[in-house]
Amino acid sequence: MYIMKVRKSILLPKIERILVEMGENIRLARLRRRLGVAQVAARANISRMTLFYIEKGREGVAMGAYAQVLFVLGLEKDLLKLAGDDPLGRKLQDAKLLVRERAPKKK
Numbered sequence: 001m002y003i004m005k006v007r008k009s010i011l012l013p014k015i016e017r018i019l020v021e022m023g024e025n026i027r028l029a030r031l032r033r034r035l036g037v038a039q040v041a042a043r044a045n046i047s048r049m050t051l052f053y054i055e056k057g058r059e060g061v062a063m064g065a066y067a068q069v070l071f072v073l074g075l076e077k078d079l080l081k082l083a084g085d086d087p088l089g090r091k092l093q094d095a096k097l098l099v100r101e102r103a104p105k106k107k
Contacts, residue, residue, distance in 0.1 A: 008060075009059060011059055015059075016057070016059070018057075019057035019058070019059060020056070020057035021057070022057060023054055023055045023056050023057035023058075024055070024057070026054060026055055026066075026069060026070070026073070027055040029073045029075060030055075030073060033073060033074075035072075035073075037051055037052070040069060040072050040073070043072040044065070044068035044069045044071070044072045045068060046065050046068060046069070050065055051069065054066060054069055067079060
């Protein structure tokens with residue numbers, strides 16, 4: 001009999017805290033709209049347990065499930081804020097623009 005091992009990703013504590021805070025924010029948004037767990041889960045086409053995991057900030061939930069819940073809550077545009085302002089990336093991009101490239105090798 002073959003038993004498949006499930007790999008659990010190991011997250012840094014800071015990432016875990018971010019996921020928990022995001023889950024709490026989603027839960028508060030649901031409560032502010034006076035929507036029940038079953039109602040949001042049904043509209044998002046996910047199980048109530050998946051919604052429970054989202055609201056607890058569990059790392060095993062797919063991003064698509066988060067997106068569905070945000071859509072149901074009318075917060076889908078918040079996804080566009082993720083990595084939208086990337087100051088470090090812009091600095092690295094600008095630094096690369098200043099570096100001259102080598103001329104191609106002669107044949």
